[in-house]
Amino acid sequence: MPPCSRPVIRGNISRGNRGGATVSRRGALVRTTGMGRSIAALAGVAALLAVCGCKAEGDGAAGRPRSPVHIEVPGTASATPERVPTPKSSPAGNESERPSAAPPASTAPPARVLWSRGDTGRDIRELQARLRQVAWLFDGPTGTYGPATEKAVRGFQGKRGLPQTGKTDTVTWRRLVGMTREPGRWELYLTGGQPAAAPDPRCMTGRALCISKTTRTLRWMIDGRTVSTMAVRFGSQYTPTREGVFHVYWKSRHHVSTLYDSPMPYAMFFSGGQAVHYSADFAARGYAGASHGCVNVRDEAAIAALFAQVRNGDKVVVYW
Numbered sequence: 337m338p339p340c341s342r343p344v345i346r347g348n349i350s351r352g353n354r355g356g357a358t359v360s361r362r363g364a365l366v367r368t369t370g371m372g373r374s375i376a377a378l379a380g381v382a383a384l385l386a387v388c389g390c391k392a393e394g395d396g397a398a399g400r401p402r403s404p405v406h407i408e409v410p411g412t413a414s415a416t417p418e419r420v421p422t423p424k425s426s427p428a429g430n431e432s433e434r435p436s437a438a439p440p441a442s443t444a445p446p447a448r449v450l451w452s453r454g455d456t457g458r459d460i461r462e463l464q465a466r467l468r469q470v471a472w473l474f475d476g477p478t479g480t481y482g483p484a485t486e487k488a489v490r491g492f493q494g495k496r497g498l499p500q501t502g503k504t505d506t507v508t509w510r511r512l513v514g515m516t517r518e519p520g521r522w523e524l525y526l527t528g529g530q531p532a533a534a535p536d537p538r539c540m541t542g543r544a545l546c547i548s549k550t551t552r553t554l555r556w557m558i559d560g561r562t563v564s565t566m567a568v569r570f571g572s573q574y575t576p577t578r579e580g581v582f583h584v585y586w587k588s589r590h591h592v593s594t595l596y597d598s599p600m601p602y603a604m605f606f607s608g609g610q611a612v613h614y615s616a617d618f619a620a621r622g623y624a625g626a627s628h629g630c631v632n633v634r635d636e637a638a639i640a641a642l643f644a645q646v647r648n649g650d651k652v653v654v655y656w
Contacts, residue, residue, distance in 0.1 A: 447505035455481040458524070463504060465519035465526070466512050467492065479529055525552075527622040528567025528634055535562070536655045538581055544651040545604075545612060547631055549579070552623070554612070554631065556642055563645070566638045569618045571610075571629035578629070582606040582652040587643065596628055602636075602643040606652040614639045 451460060456479055464477035464485055473488040486502040493508055494500045504512075524530075532553035539546035539557050546555040549570060556563045570577040584604050591603040591613070603613040615632035617625055622634070631654075633639040 447507040449501075449503045449505045450509055451481055452503040453481050453483070453486050460485070461524045461529075462519055463489075463509075463512075465523045466516040468523075468526075469516045469519075470512070475527075477524055477526060477529075522552075522623045525567070526624070527619075528552075530567060532562075532565045535560075536653050538653045538655075539651075542651055543647070544653055545584075545606075545646065547612075547652065547654045549577070549654065549656050554633070556645070564638060564642065566633055566635050566642075568612075569615065569623060569625070569627055569632040569634070572626035575627070575629045577627070577631060577654060578607050578610060579654045579656070582654070584646060584648050584650045584652060587646070587648065589643070593628075600630070602633075602639045603630075604643065604646055612639075612642075612652070 451463060458479065460481050461477040461479045463481075464473055464479075467473035467485070467488045468477070470492070472492050473485065475484055489504055489508065490500045490502040492512065493502075496511055498508055498511070521530075530551055530553060532555055533548035533551040535546045535555055535557060536548075538544070539555065540560040542559065544557050546557050547553075547568060548555075552568055552570070553565055554568045555565050584606050586603075586605040588603045588605070588611075589601065591600040591611075592598070593600055593609075595609065599616070600611060600613040603611040605611040610629045610631070612631040612633065614636050615627065615630075615634060618627075618632040618634040619636070633642075
C-alpha cells in the first residue's frame with residue numbers, strides 16, 4: 337500500500353443549508369446531515385489514519401497532539417476555553433511582594449535630663465563614681481555637678497555617638513549603668529563628705545573630739561553641741577588607730593614625723609605617736625590610702641580652724 341499523505345480536511349457548516357456539511361478528501365465529496373453525521377465523518381478519518389500509519393503532529397500548545405481535523409463552527413464556543421491568567425498572589429507573610437509604606441517621621445521626644453551643672457546630692461556622687469570606673473573622671477566624687485563632671489559626661493557621650501550636651505539624660509545614664517557596677521560606700525565618699533555618725537555618749541559632755549570609725553568622721557563637740565564635722569582617715573590593718581577615750585597632750589603646728597620623716601601639720605597628739613593632723617596624701621588620694629595610725633584630715637581649712645580651738649586636755653573619743 338502506498339504511503340498515505342497527511343489528509344487535509346476542511347469543514348464548513350452553513351446555516352442556510354439546514355445544518356448540512358460538506359467534507360472534502362482528495363476530491364471526494366461526503367455529504368452529511370446534521371451534527372451527528374459530522375461526528376461519523378470524524379470517526380472515519382480516524383480509521384483512515386490508523387490504516388495509513390499516520391499520526392497527528394504535536395504542534396499544539398505545550399507539545400500536545402492536536403487533531404488533524406479542524407472544524408470551525410460559527411457562533412459556537414471553542415471546545416477548549418481560553419484560560420485567563422490570574423494575578424499571582426504573594427505567599428502569606430512575604431512582605432517583599434507588597435508595596436511598602438513610607439516610614440513615619442520620627443516624633444520621639446528628646447531624652448529627659450536627670451542631672452546637670454549645679455545639681456548636688458548622693459545621685460551625683462554615684463554618677464561621678466561610675467564615671468571614675470570608666471576613666472572619664474579622676475577627681476571626687478564630690479557630690480556636686482561641676483565643670484569637671486560636665487566635661488566627663490560630654491566626653492562619655494561623644495565616645496558613644498550620643499548628643500554631647502554635658503547633661504546626664506536618661507539615655508546617657510542607661511549606657512553608663514550598663515558599663516559599670518554599683519559603687520561601694522567608700523567609692524561614693526572616696527574623698528570624704530559622708531554624713532557623720534551619731535555621737536558616742538562619752539562625747540556628750542565637755543569638750544571632745546568625737547571620732548567614728550564606722551562613718552570615718554570627726555565631730556568637734558562642746559557640751560553635747562556639734563561645732564564642726566569633717567572626714568577622716570585611719571591607719572591600715574598593720575598600723576591600726578587605737579580606740580578608746582584619750583586626751584590631747586601636745587599640739588604641734590608644723591610637726592614632721594621622726595619615724596616616717598613625713599610632715600604632720602596641725603598635729604594634736606592624743607596617744608603616743610598617734611595624732612589628729614592634716615594629710616596631703618589623704619587630700620590627693622582619698623581612701624585609696626591609709627595612715628600609719630594617726631587620724632588624717634583632708635580639709636586643711638577645717639583642721640586649721642579646729643587646731644585653733646582645741647586645747648591640751650580636751651577629750652578624744654575613738655569608737656566604732
